Amino acid sequence: MSFPRISVMSAFLLAAGCLAALADPNPLLPQTIEQNLGTPGNSQAQPRLTEELNLTPEQKQELQDIRFSRQDQIDQKQQALRQANQELHQLMSSPTSTKEMLSAKYQEVQNLERQMENSRFDALLAMREVLTVEQRSLFAQLMRENRQNMRNQRSNSTE
Numbered sequence: 001m002s003f004p005r006i007s008v009m010s011a012f013l014l015a016a017g018c019l020a021a022l023a024d025p026n027p028l029l030p031q032t033i034e035q036n037l038g039t040p041g042n043s044q045a046q047p048r049l050t051e052e053l054n055l056t057p058e059q060k061q062e063l064q065d066i067r068f069s070r071q072d073q074i075d076q077k078q079q080a081l082r083q084a085n086q087e088l089h090q091l092m093s094s095p096t097s098t099k100e101m102l103s104a105k106y107q108e109v110q111n112l113e114r115q116m117e118n119s120r121f122d123a124l125l126a127m128r129e130v131l132t133v134e135q136r137s138l139f140a141q142l143m144r145e146n147r148q149n150m151r152n153q154r155s156n157s158t159e
Helices: 003-023 029-038 045-053 057-093 099-130 133-158
Strands: none
Touching: 045 133, 057 099
């Protein structure tokens, strides 16, 4: 194998790795709200947030309803995205794949990502309507603190 061909293959593999990271994107705010406020399995964070945000029983129920009504749709889109990404990886490694085939599959992956993010954003807007202005502000502050704590933990674990 010649040097230019190795470089091209390295670039493809790097791009494939980046696409793999996109296949399972980090949860956005709607999922954070859902997981921390509306999921029975998250017993540690849920009481803290519901207490700090001072959610009413009606708000708790509305947030759970939003989560459960949209979860199947988000799960289906996430599965379709994983499948399309897997197909893209297969095309990348196939010697018979054309540039057009790769471009079309990459476009499909991007469209699925956009659809999934739109679904998440729609859920966020619905959840946002449940919270008061003060609760929204406090929740944003708590999430900033949480992200900072996670960054600190990661940096401490790499040292």
